[in-house]
Amino acid sequence: MSTFKAEIDVMPLEALLDPQGKAVSGSMKNLGLPEIGGVRIGKHITLQVEAKDKKTAESKVDEACKKLLCNEIMEYYKFSVSEVK
């Protein structure tokens, strides 16, 4: 068995309003950065998985995302998995 680390991003679906991101976008003007807009705010999750290979680790992370970490009605996720040496 090896240890793998996953880096997961969970983001609000593009089609949905992200009020938090919108508020932060708005404040960019106030701090003198009017060039910046389109802020979207989600979650970054890291975790470790014990698995026999990378493929198995990825499938466990995918299951965790689908069952708990992400609510696919309003969010989407993407992740990368790498072995911890």
Next chain:
Amino acid sequence: MKFGVVVFPGSNCDEDLVYVLRDVLHQDVVKLWHKDHDLQGADFVFLPGGFSYGDYLRSGAIARFSPIMQEVVAHANKGGFVMGICNGFQILCEAKLLPGALMHNESRKFICKNVYLKPVSKSALPTKNLDFDKAYKVPIAHGEGNFFAGDEERKQIIQNDQILFRYCNAEGETTEESNPNGSMLNIAGITNKTKNVFGMMPHPERAADFELENTDGREIFESILALVNA
């Protein structure tokens, strides 16, 4: 009919529900601990408002996996009655017992105030016996009550008469201004296809005692009681 009220770590409306069911409406009520696997014979299970598991990750996301929820899901799947109020509604959506999801309020603010509700479903227990021309005054208290469902689910909800309540003004008109949180179609509460699982963001248990001078919520409980005890 025996009622059960689930207590999660972080529930804060469980006592209000027990008080209304037992002391105001004179029903048989038991509290159900989240770590137990036993519904203690309850026929109708309530999931109360609050901040179960600190609202970590997403409201209701962690509570869904607690031991008692496995029994609640089994009970609902057998046709047993389950109703979630506020955080309870969020938990039922996370558990997929109800369609859709509750997002952050559009204003991003936590909103605590009285709102008006228009009953919609003529076939669901909590609304069937209500006056469809009346605007019911019931308080809300939430930061994540912005109901959303994808296109397919939205179609189903409408087709199957699954909307319990819509936010409206004092005159009973469902306007954009009377929508406190940005909910799709002003939806404040829904039921499942088989009409045995109910969820609503407003708190009828906070509007059910004459001493509070806010009693419209009581009629929602009475609608349920009249039908389940019939």
